Amino acid sequence: MSFLDDVFSKAKDVTKAAGKKTDNLVKISKLKMQCATINNNIRSTYEKLGNTVYDMIKSDSENQTVLLGVVSEIDDLYKQLERTTKKLEKLRKIYSCPRCDEKNKATAVYCAKCGKRLVVTDSYEDNDIYVDVDIDDDDDDDIGFPSVE
Numbered sequence: 001m002s003f004l005d006d007v008f009s010k011a012k013d014v015t016k017a018a019g020k021k022t023d024n025l026v027k028i029s030k031l032k033m034q035c036a037t038i039n040n041n042i043r044s045t046y047e048k049l050g051n052t053v054y055d056m057i058k059s060d061s062e063n064q065t066v067l068l069g070v071v072s073e074i075d076d077l078y079k080q081l082e083r084t085t086k087k088l089e090k091l092r093k094i095y096s097c098p099r100c101d102e103k104n105k106a107t108a109v110y111c112a113k114c115g116k117r118l119v120v121t122d123s124y125e126d127n128d129i130y131v132d133v134d135i136d137d138d139d140d141d142d143i144g145f146p147s148v149e
């Protein structure tokens, strides 16, 4: 019975891992859309800035406060874009191994350098998208990989 339990729990783990990978892809496409939206907003805010300047010149009434307001809107959008891009990069490309700091692809299940198992967490709001799991230590970790401390 314990053998079947073991098989069953392993199968569940695999299903869970597959689910998280899909989640990742969904998150990546959502973040891509967010980036596109922010880029559109940046463009239209530049346009707004241009219109504002145009109106001021035409009416010969310069209002620095209004201009600075629009400029800081653009700055905020760039910050948003940077944050979103970083999240995207993290999900799509690289992740630093919690054990040896090796840069791994986000699709990697094990660290390429030390063989540490890398698991995707649910939240991409976190700084780290993988967490350390202390399971399967006897059969998965460190086999055929040099351990780096």
Ligand SMILES: [Zn+2]
Pocket: 097, 098, 099, 100, 101, 102, 111, 112, 113, 114, 115, 116
């Ligand atoms: Zn590592």
